[in-house]
Amino acid sequence: MSQHSYDVIVAGVGAMGSASCWHLAQRGLKVLGLERFDLGHAMGSSHGLTRIIRLAYFEGSHYVPIVKRAHELWAQTGEQAGMKLLHVTGSLDLAPKGGGPVESSLQSCLDHGLTHEVLEGSEVTRRFPAFQLPEGHIGLWQPDGGFVASEKAIYAHVGLAQSHGAEIRTNEPMLDWTPTAQGGVIVRTERGTYSAGRLVITSGGWIADAVPTLKERVSTVKQAIGWFTTRRPELFREGAFPVFILSADEGTFYGFPLYEHPGFKLGGPHFGREPIDPHDQDRTPSENQIRLIRECLARYIPDAAGEPLTVKGCIYTVSPDEDFIIDTVPGVPQAVFASACSGHGFKFASAIGEILADLSTSGQSPFDLKPFSLSRLPA
Numbered sequence: 001m002s003q004h005s006y007d008v009i010v011a012g013v014g015a016m017g018s019a020s021c022w023h024l025a026q027r028g029l030k031v032l033g034l035e036r037f038d039l040g041h042a043m044g045s046s047h048g049l050t051r052i053i054r055l056a057y058f059e060g061s062h063y064v065p066i067v068k069r070a071h072e073l074w075a076q077t078g079e080q081a082g083m084k085l086l087h088v089t090g091s092l093d094l095a096p097k098g099g100g101p102v103e104s105s106l107q108s109c110l111d112h113g114l115t116h117e118v119l120e121g122s123e124v125t126r127r128f129p130a131f132q133l134p135e136g137h138i139g140l141w142q143p144d145g146g147f148v149a150s151e152k153a154i155y156a157h158v159g160l161a162q163s164h165g166a167e168i169r170t171n172e173p174m175l176d177w178t179p180t181a182q183g184g185v186i187v188r189t190e191r192g193t194y195s196a197g198r199l200v201i202t203s204g205g206w207i208a209d210a211v212p213t214l215k216e217r218v219s220t221v222k223q224a225i226g227w228f229t230t231r232r233p234e235l236f237r238e239g240a241f242p243v244f245i246l247s248a249d250e251g252t253f254y255g256f257p258l259y260e261h262p263g264f265k266l267g268g269p270h271f272g273r274e275p276i277d278p279h280d281q282d283r284t285p286s287e288n289q290i291r292l293i294r295e296c297l298a299r300y301i302p303d304a305a306g307e308p309l310t311v312k313g314c315i316y317t318v319s320p321d322e323d324f325i326i327d328t329v330p331g332v333p334q335a336v337f338a339s340a341c342s343g344h345g346f347k348f349a350s351a352i353g354e355i356l357a358d359l360s361t362s363g364q365s366p367f368d369l370k371p372f373s374l375s376r377l378p379a
């Protein structure tokens with residue numbers, strides 16, 4: 001077997017890994033990206049055309065500085081790659097007044113001076129007639145939110161990384177890795193053995209294979225997304241309809257304007273998760289998940305409650321407190337990782353790639369990463 005040498009190996013070229021390859025390669029480093037499947041595959045966490053980007057962040061104000069940087073980078077990377085990655089549509093959090101998510105998102109806007117409006121349910125429906133909200137629901141409108149074209153984002157990052165010399169090998173999973181006495185790493189695949197000064201582990205749902213200490217700390221669950229026939233597509237076109245997160249009795253659901261598919265895309269229920277082993281090849285969503293999505297459409301967005309055109313399953317990698325984990329592997333400072341983005345990480349990928357490149361090259365980040373440390377989670 002041949003042994004090639006790199007400055008950095010990135011294991012897992014999905015959302016976080018493709019961005020890492022780009023940020024490392026543009027710094028002039030010799031980068032190898034290893035990917036288990038082909039690019040843009042539908043076995044991980046990043047397929048399905050779109051991911052919401054929200055600056056108003058009910059999950060916590062501490063995310064806002066990073067998502068602001070990510071927003072900037074999505075626009076910039078799209079321009080550099082000649083692809084439109086960031087679509088600004090405005091974002092809506094919809095929840096019962098006093099129920100939590102709207103108030104938490106509002107707090108993040110106040111903490112970080114984000115433009116926003118709190119809307120009564122009737123005003124939400126006046127602006128966006130597709131919604132039929134439950135009595136007592138209110139909305140938080142934030143005009144900078146929108147969506148990122150998810151597979152395109154991976155292609156864009158990889159294309160840019162390759163144009164700066166990165167080598168990307170698909171269908172070649174990392175089998176294992178070992179630190180060397182000289183402070184580097186050796187990575188083994190079925191096709192070869194590679195050495196590098198640094199390792200970035202971004203293997204998503206499979207992260208615990210490479211970072212065994214995560215086995216007790218993260219879990220993988222299946223989520224459903226579907227595209228449904230709309231009676232009135234004009235209500236859902238980009239420009240007429242925002243991205244949204246709706247908390248209702250049935251669960252938390254999220255949706256998008258029409259984009260590169262004739263159907264209206266709805267995902268969820270965000271917290272209604274079903275365990276999955278990522279090594280199991282079946283990604284079919286359960287009947288219960290699809291039933292809940294269809295009930296949500298029928299009650300709250302009836303003009304999009306037509307027949308399903310496409311349904312897909314997707315993996316969330318979840319930490320116990322639903323905050324990300326971005327850290328170095330314990331005892332191995334030359335290996336960094338990011339995962340357990342708990343179903344809300346894609347929007348950050350452009351910035352997390354930059355953060356992992358910073359950690360790999362200088363051991364530091366301009367962002368406060370304490371909320372994302374491994375040590376916050378009991379083993």
Ligand SMILES: Cc1cc2nc3c(=O)[nH]c(=O)nc-3n(C[C@H](O)[C@H](O)[C@H](O)COP(=O)(O)OP(=O)(O)OC[C@H]3O[C@@H](n4cnc5c(N)ncnc54)[C@H](O)[C@@H]3O)c2cc1C
Binds near residue numbers: 036223225254344
């Ligand atoms: C249905 C659904 C909807 C979502 N909606 C949103 C949203 O609207 N907004 C948002 O911000 N986030 C959202 N998320 C979450 C977001 O998509 C994820 O946090 C993000 O995609 C995770 O990126 P990742 O790079 O960690 O994983 P992935 O993109 O899955 O990448 C991991 C990669 O590692 C590869 N790999 C695994 N093992 C190995 C190995 N041993 N060697 C080499 N390669 C390996 C995998 O094949 C994969 O390509 C959603 C997730 C799902 C599932």
